[in-house]
Amino acid sequence: MIYRKFGSTGKEISSLGFGCMRLPEYEKNGQWVIDEEQAIPMLHRAYENGVNYFDTAPYYLHSNSEATVGKAMKGIRDKVMLSTKIPLEEVNASGDYRRVLEKSLKKMDTEYIDFYHFWGISKAGFDEKIMGHNLINEALKAKEEGLIRHISFSFHDKPEYIKYIIDKAEVMETMLVQYNLLDRGNEEMITYAASKGLGVVIMGPVGGGRLAAPTNLSTKLTGKSAIATYELAFKFVLGNPSVSCALSGMGSMDMVNKNLAIAGEENPLTEEEWKQLGVAVDQLKKFSDLYCTGCEYCQPCPMDIKIPQIFNMFTYYNVYGLTDHARSEMKKYLSEGGKTIKDCVDCGNCESKCPQKLEVRKQLKRVEDILTTI
DSSP: OOEEEOTTSSOEEESEEEETTSOOEEEETTEEEEOHHHHHHHHHHHHHTTOOEEEOOTTHHHHTHHHHHHHHTTTTGGGSEEEEEEOGGGOSSTTHHHHHHHHHHHHHTOSOEEEEEEEEEOHHHIIIIIITTTHHHHHHHHHHTTSEEEEEEEEOSOTHHHHHHHHHOTTOOEEEEEOOSSOOTTHHHHHHHHHTTOEEEEEOTTGGGGGGSOOSHHHHHHSSSOOOHHHHHHHHHHHSTTOOEEEEEOOSHHHHHHHHHHHTOSOSSOHHHHHHHHHHHHHHHHTSSSOOOOOOTTOSOTTOOOHHHHHHHHHHHHTSOOHHHHHHHHHHHHHTTOOOGGGOOOOOHHHHHOTTOOOHHHHHHHHHHHHTTO
């Protein structure tokens, strides 16, 4: 296992982290329970091969994940770092911070949490809940008392708000954000966070499973012999010099073993190779036969056709070779009443506004025909 400096925390973190949201579970007497005969050996296997960061949350796995993780870590608690989160929807006053924290401590049967995250925050949640209820002070009190070791946040909002949060709440020590070959929106802010001394953990390194599908993407991007797409995805994330750890939600022992093999490589990618891979992804998009940048200048459509969303589905199919995902996304879009070219009133506003000068109406028909028949 390769270890990396975890920002300014003074910790060394394994390049692979264990996301404990997909452990095997089953239904028993109308209740969901974690299959601990499978799950605990998976967690131990990861630890025995060098993983030292385990991430859970109160609602994972029908609210059972924290307890199983705590149980698995008995006997090795001082050798691992445990991460969990505070859901802001449970916070309506400053005292709720301690109440929710103590609930997690009890479920995990531990005296402290290494990295306690404000969970999935947005700018609005940060302003209204964290700053509005003075939760930073509550976090600092918990840290002083040894109930938590580090103050962290996970994030789901526009990338530029990461800077806003880091600059306004200077106590943040680590962050957890999405980043992968398909979604590089947070890339600039990942670099910024690292420059401010934050440790950076990545969720969704394989795009929520999209990059786990077999494709010839690695050959397209590198011109070399093909490797598994999920392996390329991990190498890309770990190749970013500002990333401390890639978090994987592992649901089987086979997945644990595969991820351990990738994370154990001394140099997954050099910084130069990482940069070249990013450029190759951008070029691949540009030279596809439909290059929509997702700028949304064509929006709003008077008939509410989600043009960038539909064209992005085609990118999955045409650029990345993710045929099944593209098809399922279109099926979902249609099932939710999404508007299509059939609803178009031929106003042409989209084409007059498109910086790429795309024949939007013609391309919409072509894309929809392909994605509904593949």
